[in-house]
Amino acid sequence: MKTRVVGSVALLAVIAAAIFGLFVVPADLNQGDAQRVMYVHVGSAWLGELSFGLAALAGLGYLWRRDLRFDALAHSAVEVGVLFTAFAIWGGMMWGKPVWGVFWQWEDPRLATTALLLALGVGYLLLRRLSDDPARRASRAAVVGLIAGLDIPIIHFSVVWWRGLHQGFTIGDPGKVLHPSAPLQFVAALLGMLAAFTLTWTWLMIRRYQLARLESQIEDDVRMSRINAARGAATTSTGPSTEPEPAR
Amino acid sequence: MTDVGYVIAGYGVILGGIVVYVALLLRRLRVAREALRRDADATPPDATPPDARR
Numbered sequence: 322m323k324t325r326v327v328g329s330v331a332l333l334a335v336i337a338a339a340i341f342g343l344f345v346v347p348a349d350l351n352q353g354d355a356q357r358v359m360y361v362h363v364g365s366a367w368l369g370e371l372s373f374g375l376a377a378l379a380g381l382g383y384l385w386r387r388d389l390r391f392d393a394l395a396h397s398a399v400e401v402g403v404l405f406t407a408f409a410i411w412g413g414m415m416w417g418k419p420v421w422g423v424f425w426q427w428e429d430p431r432l433a434t435t436a437l438l439l440a441l442g443v444g445y446l447l448l449r450r451l452s453d454d455p456a457r458r459a460s461r462a463a464v465v466g467l468i469a470g471l472d473i474p475i476i477h478f479s480v481v482w483w484r485g486l487h488q489g490f491t492i493g494d495p496g497k498v499l500h501p502s503a504p505l506q507f508v509a510a511l512l513g514m515l516a517a518f519t520l521t522w523t524w525l526m527i528r529r530y531q532l533a534r535l536e537s538q539i540e541d542d543v544r545m546s547r548i549n550a551a552r553g554a555a556t557t558s559t560g561p562s563t564e565p566e567p568a569r
Numbered sequence: 570m571t572d573v574g575y576v577i578a579g580y581g582v583i584l585g586g587i588v589v590y591v592a593l594l595l596r597r598l599r600v601a602r603e604a605l606r607r608d609a610d611a612t613p614p615d616a617t618p619p620d621a622r623r
Contacts, residue, residue: 335587339580339584343576354571354576355571355572355575355576357576358575358580361580362579365583404586404587408583408586411583412583415576415579416579419571419575525591528594529594531598532594532597535598535601535602535605536601539601539605539608542605542608
């Protein structure tokens with residue numbers, strides 16, 4: 322019931338934030354309407370990094386406690402993270418082409434490290450398909466999740482450490498986002514979309530985690546039925562002998 | 570509106586993608602729940618030894 326409420330509020334919030342960002346906020350003086358893509362681009366990028374950060378923490382939790390619930394959480398976070406990282410890249414391309422003149426530039430450290438995060442996420446999901454043993458699969462996935470987690474601070478600080486096309490911090494720099502010259506509508510549109518996307522992410526994570534637990538239960542059931550079938554076959558072949566006992 | 574194609578493509582793919590993922594996720598959840606229910610209905614109560622489950 323609570324999850325349904327979260328989902329309904331998230332849906333309304335995303336609709337409201339999209340209408341506000343598309344039709345209420347004025348166009349940017351320099352970038353025109355293309356700047357409106359920033360609201361969904363930044364929201365997606367934030368959730369991509371949040372997801373992979375959560376996956377890395379859950380992976381650590383699994384390696385420490387060997388509890389498969391941590392693995393289910395990490396798996397859910399990576400799947401949702403791949404989705405939002407892909408959206409962030411797509412949004413960046415749709416914003417970049419009219420503003421920078423190019424969809425993509427491999428020399429830009431923010432772009433390249435984000436593409437690396439997406440590749441690690443896809444690799445994580447593919448790696449999970451290689452093993453049927455839940456413990457082995459969870460250990461391997463946790464290691465890849467941790468490696469992906471290491472990429473997050475590199476992505477975040479790449480605009481400070483290296484030169485590139487991508488702009489520097491906006492939200493992380495109070496001098497920019499809280500500057501009196503920053504029009505309140507722009508800040509409200511960005512923060513509103515971030516809040517709406519974060520609510521959506523929360524709902525997605527709850528549902529995806531529920532699915533991961535159900536899939537784990539199904540996997541257990543299949544394994545048990547195979548064990549039972551094998552036991553049944555063994556009992557039949559080595560069962561009580563039907564030959565008559567020798568007379569004494 | 571300037572660059573309208575890029576704005577529509579940006580919002581369309583991202584918001585549309587979220588809607589598609591939500592639909593697929595709900596479908597996967599329903600299928601998983603039905604599979605578990607079917608298993609529970611098909612399995613006799615004493616088929617699984619109690620100590621065999623984690």
